[in-house]
Amino acid sequence: MNDNKYGITTHNTGNVDPRATAQMHANLQSRVYGASWHWQVDDKEAIQSFEDDVSCWHASDGKGPGNMRTIAFEGCINRGGNYKKAMDNMAKLSAxxxxxxxxxxxxxxxxxxxxxPNKKNCPAQIRAGKEGITWGIYLSMIVNHINTLRGTSRYNPKGLETFEVKGYTSPKLPFKELKVGDMVTIENGGKWYDPQKEVEMKPSIDVTGKQAKIKQVKDIKDVSHSKVAYLLEDFNSWILEEHIKEAKSDWVKVEDTEINKDDRVEAEIDKNVDKEFYEVKDGQFYLDGVLYEIKKA
Structure with a gap:
């Protein structure tokens, strides 16, 4: 174990078998094997076998700095795989x-x-410039990916599509205060929030109904209907309180009450006014397309 890491050692696997994917190499490390490495990368995925603070046996230098203090990346070269994509994925991970x-x-x-010490010819394919990717070009690929990351907010490193957040409108009922460790559910239409740029971001996958644990609570500048944002552990992303089901656990949806459907008032929306939040009749209000009723104590 050594957490004083000072870099990455780049390898090619040397295995051209069509089955020699990242998953196969990860499986190999789950058994007793004469070498070890931290990451294996192919054209579809990157799999981590050892945490960064584990010293692996990969650099041919015994207890030297390569084995003891660097993180090992193995780039797959399996036949039938997309070699350029695999190397680009390894460059992204390095970035x-x-x-x-x-x-x-x-x-x-x-x-x-x-x-x-014996100057092993590895990463052999990169050193040979396979499919035009020389070592110099590989490093330039990493630099380009780093520049992409630096061009985004630290809260949006993937460069997700962003949406302007509307000015603050106080909800008709207060949101329930949640705390670190609470399990919460993301509501339909939930988006990630960037507290640095004060924008929302469209998740790369459908997160409606997904559950996650609150990792951190942040008081934010009042936006939309929220004054608090939560960092969700399983997604490592922030979300406004208004998109969390449990924040509205004290609210009563109209369809959950005993009000007769015939007595409900249809919402009248001014198409010329961009409003998500509007009243329909005394004691009822809409938020994010859901009709709620304020219950008297």
């Missing part, structure tokens, strides 16, 4: 590490060749 750790890729990313 994420450099971005998060503030590493200079030209100093912190090395080849297996650099540590091996």
């Amino acid at each position: 994420i590490y450099c971005y998060l750790k503030n590493w200079d890729p030209l100093l912190m990313i090395k080849q297996h060749y650099d540590y091996a």
